Amino acid sequence: xxxxxxxxxxxxxxxxxxxxxxxxxxxxxxxxxxxxxxxxxxxxxxxxxxxxxxxxxxxxxxxxxxxxxxxxxxxxxxxxxxxxxxxxxxxxxxxxxxxxxxxxxxxxxxxxxxxxxxxxxxxxxxxxxxxxxxxxxxxxxxxxxxxxxxxxxxxxxxxxxxxxxxxxxxxxxxxxxxxxxxxxxxxxxxxxxxxxxxxxxxxxxxxxxxxxxxxxxxxxxxxxxxxxxxxxxxxxxxxxxxxxxxxxxxxxxxxxxxxxxxxxxx
Amino acid sequence: xxxxxxxxxxxxxxxxxxxxxxxxxxxxxxxxxxxxxxxxxxxxxxxxxxxxxxxxxxxxxxxxxxxxxxxxxxxxxxxxxxxxxxxxxxxxxxxxxxxxxxxxxxxxxxxxxxxxxxxxxxxxxxxxxxxxxxxxxxxxxxxxxxxxxxxxxxxxxxxxxxxxxxxxxxxxxxxxxxxxxxxxxxxxxxxxxxxxxxxxxxxxxxxxxxxxxxxxxxxxxxxxxxxxxxxxxxxxxxxxxxxxxxxxxxxxxxxxxxxxxxxxxxxxxxxxxxxxxxxxxxxxxxxxxxxxxxxxxxxxxxxxxxxxxxxxxxxxxxxxxxxxxxxxxxxxxxxxxxxxxxxxxxxxxxxxxxxxxxxxxxxxxxxxxxxxxxxxxxxxxxxxxxxxxxxxxxxxxxxx
Numbered sequence: 001x002x003x004x005x006x007x008x009x010x011x012x013x014x015x016x017x018x019x020x021x022x023x024x025x026x027x028x029x030x031x032x033x034x035x036x037x038x039x040x041x042x043x044x045x046x047x048x049x050x051x052x053x054x055x056x057x058x059x060x061x062x063x064x065x066x067x068x069x070x071x072x073x074x075x076x077x078x079x080x081x082x083x084x085x086x087x088x089x090x091x092x093x094x095x096x097x098x099x100x101x102x103x104x105x106x107x108x109x110x111x112x113x114x115x116x117x118x119x120x121x122x123x124x125x126x127x128x129x130x131x132x133x134x135x136x137x138x139x140x141x142x143x144x145x146x147x148x149x150x151x152x153x154x155x156x157x158x159x160x161x162x163x164x165x166x167x168x169x170x171x172x173x174x175x176x177x178x179x180x181x182x183x184x185x186x187x188x189x190x191x192x193x194x195x196x197x198x199x200x201x202x203x204x205x206x207x208x209x210x211x212x213x214x215x216x217x218x219x220x221x222x223x224x225x226x227x228x229x230x231x232x233x234x235x236x237x238x239x240x241x242x243x244x245x246x247x248x249x250x251x252x253x254x255x256x257x258x259x260x261x262x263x264x265x266x
Numbered sequence: 267x268x269x270x271x272x273x274x275x276x277x278x279x280x281x282x283x284x285x286x287x288x289x290x291x292x293x294x295x296x297x298x299x300x301x302x303x304x305x306x307x308x309x310x311x312x313x314x315x316x317x318x319x320x321x322x323x324x325x326x327x328x329x330x331x332x333x334x335x336x337x338x339x340x341x342x343x344x345x346x347x348x349x350x351x352x353x354x355x356x357x358x359x360x361x362x363x364x365x366x367x368x369x370x371x372x373x374x375x376x377x378x379x380x381x382x383x384x385x386x387x388x389x390x391x392x393x394x395x396x397x398x399x400x401x402x403x404x405x406x407x408x409x410x411x412x413x414x415x416x417x418x419x420x421x422x423x424x425x426x427x428x429x430x431x432x433x434x435x436x437x438x439x440x441x442x443x444x445x446x447x448x449x450x451x452x453x454x455x456x457x458x459x460x461x462x463x464x465x466x467x468x469x470x471x472x473x474x475x476x477x478x479x480x481x482x483x484x485x486x487x488x489x490x491x492x493x494x495x496x497x498x499x500x501x502x503x504x505x506x507x508x509x510x511x512x513x514x515x516x517x518x519x520x521x522x523x524x525x526x527x528x529x530x531x532x533x534x535x536x537x538x539x540x541x542x543x544x545x546x547x548x549x550x551x552x553x554x555x556x557x558x559x560x561x562x563x564x565x566x567x568x569x570x571x572x573x574x575x576x577x578x579x580x581x582x583x584x585x586x587x588x589x590x591x592x593x594x595x596x597x598x599x600x601x602x603x604x605x606x607x608x609x610x611x612x613x614x615x616x617x618x619x620x621x622x623x624x625x626x627x628x629x630x631x632x633x634x635x636x637x638x639x640x641x642x643x644x645x646x647x648x649x650x651x652x653x654x655x656x657x658x659x660x661x662x663x664x665x666x
Contacts, residue, residue: 054565055434055565055566056434056439056440056443056551056552056566057443058288058289058442058443058446058447058552059289059446059447059450060447061447062433065433065434069433069434072565077562077563078563078564079563102550103287103550104549104550104551104558104560104564104565104566105563105564105565106564107548107549107550107564108547108549108560108562108563108564109564129289130287130288130289130550130553131287132286132287132288132290132293134277134285134286135277135285135286135287152290153289153290154290155289155290155291155293155294156291157290157291157292157293157294157295157453158290158291158293158294159294162293162294177290177291180291180450180451180452180453180454181291181450181451182447182450182451185451
């Protein structure tokens with residue numbers, strides 16, 4: 001059984017929900033990512049979503065755009081992100097890691113080479129923002145060969161026909177994007193998201209994560225009522241971005257404090 | 267033999283290129299756009315309205331002008347200029363914005379957005395939005411806003427809101443990102459008028475189709491003046507819409523050679539250029555797979571060109587495919603070569619060309635000089651150079 005499947009099964013048996021914090025690798029510090037990842041786990045994160053920085057993050061709002069720019073300025077590459085995952089795995093064999101990024105760095109490395117390197121590093125899943133299922137078969141095959149899940153984003157605009165196709169190709173979990181917009185926009189409509197998630201359950205047996213727009217304990221708790229996992233990204237990145245000239249220790253404390261406040265309520 | 271009319275396929279692929287690489291939220295809106303375009307492109311009323319607008323509003327057909335003195339100077343093939351610079355708003359861009367705006371109206375959309383680099387597509391979009399009475403937001407890189415102040419002011423006069431994009435390299439590629447972010451947020455009422463043969467399916471096909479009026483007219487005009495097909499076509503390449511528009515109706519005419527001219531900037535060897543087909547690699551950006559300028563990590567590299575309209579690190583997917591298939595030859599011309607041709611056309615023909623089109627002129631004159639006198643070359647003079655006079659003046663040390 002994969003780490004992701006194990007994690008969801010174990011949480012289900014305890015009647016708990018997964019908290020999935022997102023950070024961009026190499027932000028704010030080039031070499032602080034692994035320490036923040038361990039802090040997030042200590043604070044109650046069940047799964048980690050690690051952003052792979054890209055020069056043209058067209059689906060991100062201003063907060064995560066800035067994180068990508070800082071990470072790239074720090075010299076972070078896809079290889080460095082995989083190296084961070086491998087370092088994290090030396091101390092943590094259990095927490096699933098999902099990479100979230102854009103297709104070009106992966107395509108440039110080569111699908112087969114990437115899938116192999118990611119598996120060796122200890123990556124469990126990939127979310128590729130600009131890879132719809134129609135274009136995903138080749139990468140999906142390579143990832144599957146290496147026991148990595150390709151996780152699809154499902155949007156408020158996705159038709160049932162598309163969702164059915166995606167569910168056939170998906171594994172790990174489904175990620176429901178709670179509104180039409182970029183990451184971090186404050187437009188979460190909890191009741192609309194709930195309705196859509198309930199509808200998704202009729203189409204797929206996979207666990208369902210909800211993300212985009214979850215920014216505080218109240219919104220996290222509300223979403224945890226009906227989703228299997230709650231993703232929080234921009235709100236966490238914004239806390240880290242508020243630190244001026246931070247040390248690794250300050251980053252860890254800031255991340256821990258915020259994620260603890262969320263894990264306490266879901 | 268390749269049948270060029272069979273492309274793209276259902277998913278927008280030109281061989282390995284093209285496709286739809288966007289956030290999931292945009293996939294249904296793209297499907298709606300595709301359905302609407304498929305329905306209306308063969309609709310008699312739609313076509314009649316498009317043709318009438320091109321005639322009465324744009325001033326088409328644009329002339330095919332024999333550049334006599336330029337031809338004599340190079341002592342080779344006869345050089346003809348396809349005068350897209352004489353279109354309303356000063357470039358070929360208006361052909362496409364009219365087509366997309368007519369589609370937006372039929373789809374019941376009430377708000378228009380666009381990206382722009384040099385500002386020509388932004389002006390053409392603001393123009394058509396004003397005519398339809400729709401609010402219009404144009405995204406433009408902060409660096410480009412500095413370089414193209416006159417076009418920014420034109421867009422404002424036409425009632426558009428110009429949003430300065432401060433992310434990334436603050437140029438055209440970042441303006442596209444920001445337009446995509448707007449679209450994903452406002453998909454219900456907003457139509458994104460994309461300016462080149464780039465972006466996700468169906469844009470590369472749709473923009474090409476709206477621009478093919480250039481090639482169709484040129485073909486007919488050459489037939490009228492010369493009784494035969496031209497021997498060569500030359501067009502500049504940013505995203506590649508004016509080139510695609512000129513080339514497409516000739517793709518099946520094997521005797522016609524075609525040259526797409528990219529911006530070599532300060533020289534390919536300096537790395538400061540915008541020549542994605544000449545020096546780029548296969549990758550995915552802004553919704554499609556094509557040739558792109560990128561580093562070893564797959565991060566997109568900023569493009570460099572004296573011409574803001576060519577300053578884009580990728581190129582339309584159909585061009586990528588035409589390069590691989592060998593049907594079109596893609597070459598590159600430096601800032602200096604383009605500037606020399608800019609000045610030459612001013613003085614020899616009394617025409618101030620856009621810096622973009624000056625790249626095509628630079629290659630075409632060299633090409634003509636190696637051809638026979640009875641042969642003909644058609645150069646797409648895609649835009650006029652009024653917008654560039656500040657750039658030229660500052661090179662001359664003059665502050666206008």
